[in-house]
Amino acid sequence: MAVYWDKYIDVIATPQGDIRIDDRDELDEAYRQKYLTKVQYDDALKECDNIISEMFAEPKKTEDNCRDILCEAMKMIENNECSLKLNI
Structure with missing residues (x-):
């Protein structure tokens, strides 16, 4: 599942191809x-x-x-790292 968080609103895509806001x-x-x-x-x-x-x-x-x-996340887990930075 892919999830993209924005301020106050989230976009979620399931493996089945569904997209949910x-x-x-x-x-x-x-x-x-007025925030x-x-x-x-x-x-x-x-x-x-x-x-x-x-x-x-x-x-x-x-x-x-x-x-x-x-x-990338699996490599980080193996290396016991705690932050993920990706350029997509």
């Missing part, structure tokens, strides 16, 4: 409570759309990215 209500509430400006709110929605269109539009590319992350 989680916590949209938190984003809306943050805007209503976010209109620009920040719109940017979060735009970033969510970009993540979906760029990361999940090509299932093979997404699978390859997830495999790369998994391999």
Whole structure:
């Protein structure tokens, strides 16, 4: 499963190819409570759309990215490292 967290809103892709946007209500509430400006709110929605269109539009590319992350994480576990930095 691939998960991309943004401020207040999450994009989740399952191995079955389903894409779910989680916590949209938190984003809306943050805007209503004035924790976010209109620009920040719109940017979060735009970033969510970009993540979906760029990361999940090509299932093979997404699978390859997830495999790369998994391999990198497994190496880190073997080396007892605690932070993960990837350039995807």
